Amino acid sequence: MELNFRDALKSRILIGDGAMGTFLYKMGFPIGVPYEQYVSIKPEAVLDVHRQYVEAGAQVIQTNTYQANGVKFARYGIEDQVEEINRMAVRLAREAAGDQAYVVGTVGSVRDGKRGNVRTLQLTDALHRQIHALLSEGVDGLLFETFYDLDEMKLALRIAREESNVPIICQFAAEDSGRTVDGFTLDEAFSQLVQEGADVVGFNCRTGPNGILKLIDGLHSDKLAYSVFPNAGAASFVDGKYEYTAGPDYFATMAQKFADRGACLIGGCCGTTPEHIAAIAGALDGYVPAPPVVAPKQSAAVEKTVSAVVQAKWGKARRNEESILDKVKERHTVIVELDPPRDLDISKFMQGAQALKDCNVDAVTMADNSLAVTRMSNLALAALVQEHIGLTPLIHIACRDRNLIGTQSHLMGLDALGIDHVLAVTGDPARFGDLPDSSSVYDLTSFELIRMTKQLNDGVAFSGKPLKQSANFIVGGAFNPNVKHLDKAVQRLERKIAAGADYIMTQPVYDVDLIEKMAQATKHLSVPIFIGIMPLANGRNAEYLHNEVPGIQLSDAVRARMAGLEGEAGRAEGVRIAQELIDCAIEHFKGIYIMTPFLHYNMAVQLTTYIHEKTRVNR
The missing domain is CATH 3.20.20.220 (TIM Barrel)
Incomplete structure (x- = not known):
C-alpha cells in the first residue's frame, strides 16, 4: 500500500472486510470448535475467505482472532494455543492481503458485557497475551471490536499503547440506549478513548446498519473519525440455521450514509459476505459527500406514570365473555x-x-x-x-x-x-x-x-x-x-x-x-x-x-x-x-x-x- 495505515485512515474512506465466523458457517463448516482455531486446523478455508474479501474490494483485512484469548480458549481446552493461533492468523491474513490491503489484529471483548465474570488480573493477562502475539507478528493496526463497557476497552487500549504506536480502532457493540453497559454515554466513552490514544472509534455487531446510523446521529461530536461494521440485519432461526436479512444493495445505500456522517472505515459484521463488501466498495467508488446531516434534537422527557385520578376512571377488571372466535364468525x-x-x-x-x-x-x-x-x-x-x-x-x-x-x-x-x-x-x-x-x-x-x-x-x-x-x-x-x-x-x-x-x-x-x-x-x-x-x-x-x-x-x-x-x-x-x-x-x-x-x-x-x-x- 502506498501510505501507512494511519495516513490512509486520515486521507480517504477505507473498505473493511466482512464476517468470518458466520461466513464459514454459511459455507458449511460446523460449529464445534471456535472458528479461530481454523487457522491451524483448516488454514486453507480461512485463507480462502480472506482472499474473497480482498477480491471484493476490502482494503482492510481483520485477522481471524476475535475470541482468540486465554479465557475463551480455556472453554475448549486450548488456552495454551493463544500465541500460536494469533500469530498464524496474522500470517494468513497477510498472505491474502498482499500489497492490496492492510492487516489489523482483531481483539474481541473477554467479558462480553458480563460485569464481574472475569477477574481483573485474569482479564489483563488474557488481553496482554493476545495483543502481544498480534503485535509481534507485525500487524498494521489493532481493531478492538464488540466491546460493551468502557472499562475493558480502556484496559485493552492501555496495554496496546504500552507496547506499540500502531493505529488502534475501538468499536462498541451498543444498543439504542446510547450508553455502554457501565453507564457512560457514547460521547463520554469516545472522548476518553481518544484521550487514551485511540485513532478511530465506532460500532460493530449487535445491530444492523439502521441501528448504527441512529447511534451516530445521536452523537454530538462532529470531529471524530468513525468506523462502522454492522450486522446484516437481525438474524432469524430457520430450519435449524441462522439466516440474515439485509442484502448487498441495502448495505451499498447505507454505506453512503455512513460516509456522509464521517466514517473513515466501513465494513460488515455478522451475516455479511464478500457480496456485501463488493456492494460497499462499488457504492463508495467516486464518492461525493452529501450535505452534512443534522442529528434530530432529543425530545423533552415525557411525564411519568398515569395519575391516580385518570386511572380511577378506567373501571374494574372483568373476565372476557365473548371471544374473538365468536366475533369473527359474525363480522x-x-x-x-x-x-x-x-x-x-x-x-x-x-x-x-x-x-x-x-x-x-x-x-x-x-x-x-x-x-x-x-x-x-x-x-x-x-x-x-x-x-x-x-x-x-x-x-x-x-x-x-x-x-x-x-x-x-x-x-x-x-x-x-x-x-x-x-x-x-x-x-x-x-x-x-x-x-x-x-x-x-x-x-x-x-x-x-x-x-x-x-x-x-x-x-x-x-x-x-x-x-x-x-x-x-x-x-x-x-x-x-x-x-x-x-x-x-x-x-x-x-x-x-x-x-x-x-x-x-x-x-x-x-x-x-x-x-x-x-x-x-x-x-x-x-x-x-x-x-x-x-x-x-x-x-x-x-x-x-x-x-x-x-x-x-x-x-x-x-x-x-x-x-x-x-x-x-x-x-x-x-x-x-x-x-x-x-x-x-x-x-x-x-x-x-x-x-x-x-x-x-x-x-x-x-x-x-x-x-x-x-x-x-x-x-
Missing part, C-alpha cells in the same frame, strides 16, 4: 397490536389502549419482548388493559424466555387473571437483542406450546398430572407468508392447526397479490386468519423493515412510494398504503390484525375506523 374483527414500553412509563401505552377502545377495536395484542428487546411484561399490561380499559387483551408468549416450569406458571397466572387469548410464538434469539448475555431457552417449539396450552384446557398439567380445574385458553399460531414457497409455509400452518391452534395471525403483508394468493392457499383451513397490516411510519422505517427484520418483505412499489418521506407525510402515506391493503384483505378474510408502529396509535385508530366504515359495522 369483520379487528385486533390491534401495541408495543409494551421499554421503560417504566405506561402513560402513552394506556392512552393508546383507551383510544383503541373508543374506536371499537375487538382486542389489543401485546408482543413478548419482540426482536429479543426487553420491554415491560405484557402480562402486567394485559391485566391493566382488561381492568381499567375494559378491552380484551391478547398476549404473545415466546418459547425463548421461559423453561417448561416458567411457561406453565405464566399460563396459570394468566388464567387466574381471566386473560385467555394468547398467541404462541418462537421468539427471536436472545443473543441478537439488547441483553446478549441472556440465554435463549427454547424448551418448547411453537407447535408444542400450542399443544401444551390446549392441554391445560383439558385439566392436565405439562407434567401430565391432573389439575383441579380446567383453563379456557384460546390459542393462536403465527404465520409468515413472506416466503418463496407459500405452499410449504401453509403446510407448516396446517401442523399448527393440528396441534390445536384456534386462529392464525400473520406477519405484516405489503402486497395485494400476496393477500389474494394467501386466500387461495388457505381457503381449506378451518380456523380464522387475521391478516397482518402494519402502516409504515416513514421511508427509513420501510427500508429498515424490508432489509433488517426477519419475516417482513415490502414490494418495490411500496418502497418507492415511501422513499424519502418523513414525519406526518410519511405516516399519511403509510396509512394510505395500509388502506389499500385492507380493501383487498376484507374481501377475502374477516380478521384484520393491525400493528401500531412506534406507538403511533392514531394510525391504528384511523385504520380501525376505516375498516368499520368499509364493512358498515354498527356497534
Whole structure:
C-alpha cells in the first residue's frame, strides 16, 4: 500500500472486510470448535475467505482472532494455543492481503458485557497475551471490536499503547440506549478513548446498519473519525440455521450514509459476505459527500406514570365473555397490536389502549419482548388493559424466555387473571437483542406450546398430572407468508392447526397479490386468519423493515412510494398504503390484525375506523 495505515485512515474512506465466523458457517463448516482455531486446523478455508474479501474490494483485512484469548480458549481446552493461533492468523491474513490491503489484529471483548465474570488480573493477562502475539507478528493496526463497557476497552487500549504506536480502532457493540453497559454515554466513552490514544472509534455487531446510523446521529461530536461494521440485519432461526436479512444493495445505500456522517472505515459484521463488501466498495467508488446531516434534537422527557385520578376512571377488571372466535364468525374483527414500553412509563401505552377502545377495536395484542428487546411484561399490561380499559387483551408468549416450569406458571397466572387469548410464538434469539448475555431457552417449539396450552384446557398439567380445574385458553399460531414457497409455509400452518391452534395471525403483508394468493392457499383451513397490516411510519422505517427484520418483505412499489418521506407525510402515506391493503384483505378474510408502529396509535385508530366504515359495522 502506498501510505501507512494511519495516513490512509486520515486521507480517504477505507473498505473493511466482512464476517468470518458466520461466513464459514454459511459455507458449511460446523460449529464445534471456535472458528479461530481454523487457522491451524483448516488454514486453507480461512485463507480462502480472506482472499474473497480482498477480491471484493476490502482494503482492510481483520485477522481471524476475535475470541482468540486465554479465557475463551480455556472453554475448549486450548488456552495454551493463544500465541500460536494469533500469530498464524496474522500470517494468513497477510498472505491474502498482499500489497492490496492492510492487516489489523482483531481483539474481541473477554467479558462480553458480563460485569464481574472475569477477574481483573485474569482479564489483563488474557488481553496482554493476545495483543502481544498480534503485535509481534507485525500487524498494521489493532481493531478492538464488540466491546460493551468502557472499562475493558480502556484496559485493552492501555496495554496496546504500552507496547506499540500502531493505529488502534475501538468499536462498541451498543444498543439504542446510547450508553455502554457501565453507564457512560457514547460521547463520554469516545472522548476518553481518544484521550487514551485511540485513532478511530465506532460500532460493530449487535445491530444492523439502521441501528448504527441512529447511534451516530445521536452523537454530538462532529470531529471524530468513525468506523462502522454492522450486522446484516437481525438474524432469524430457520430450519435449524441462522439466516440474515439485509442484502448487498441495502448495505451499498447505507454505506453512503455512513460516509456522509464521517466514517473513515466501513465494513460488515455478522451475516455479511464478500457480496456485501463488493456492494460497499462499488457504492463508495467516486464518492461525493452529501450535505452534512443534522442529528434530530432529543425530545423533552415525557411525564411519568398515569395519575391516580385518570386511572380511577378506567373501571374494574372483568373476565372476557365473548371471544374473538365468536366475533369473527359474525363480522369483520379487528385486533390491534401495541408495543409494551421499554421503560417504566405506561402513560402513552394506556392512552393508546383507551383510544383503541373508543374506536371499537375487538382486542389489543401485546408482543413478548419482540426482536429479543426487553420491554415491560405484557402480562402486567394485559391485566391493566382488561381492568381499567375494559378491552380484551391478547398476549404473545415466546418459547425463548421461559423453561417448561416458567411457561406453565405464566399460563396459570394468566388464567387466574381471566386473560385467555394468547398467541404462541418462537421468539427471536436472545443473543441478537439488547441483553446478549441472556440465554435463549427454547424448551418448547411453537407447535408444542400450542399443544401444551390446549392441554391445560383439558385439566392436565405439562407434567401430565391432573389439575383441579380446567383453563379456557384460546390459542393462536403465527404465520409468515413472506416466503418463496407459500405452499410449504401453509403446510407448516396446517401442523399448527393440528396441534390445536384456534386462529392464525400473520406477519405484516405489503402486497395485494400476496393477500389474494394467501386466500387461495388457505381457503381449506378451518380456523380464522387475521391478516397482518402494519402502516409504515416513514421511508427509513420501510427500508429498515424490508432489509433488517426477519419475516417482513415490502414490494418495490411500496418502497418507492415511501422513499424519502418523513414525519406526518410519511405516516399519511403509510396509512394510505395500509388502506389499500385492507380493501383487498376484507374481501377475502374477516380478521384484520393491525400493528401500531412506534406507538403511533392514531394510525391504528384511523385504520380501525376505516375498516368499520368499509364493512358498515354498527356497534
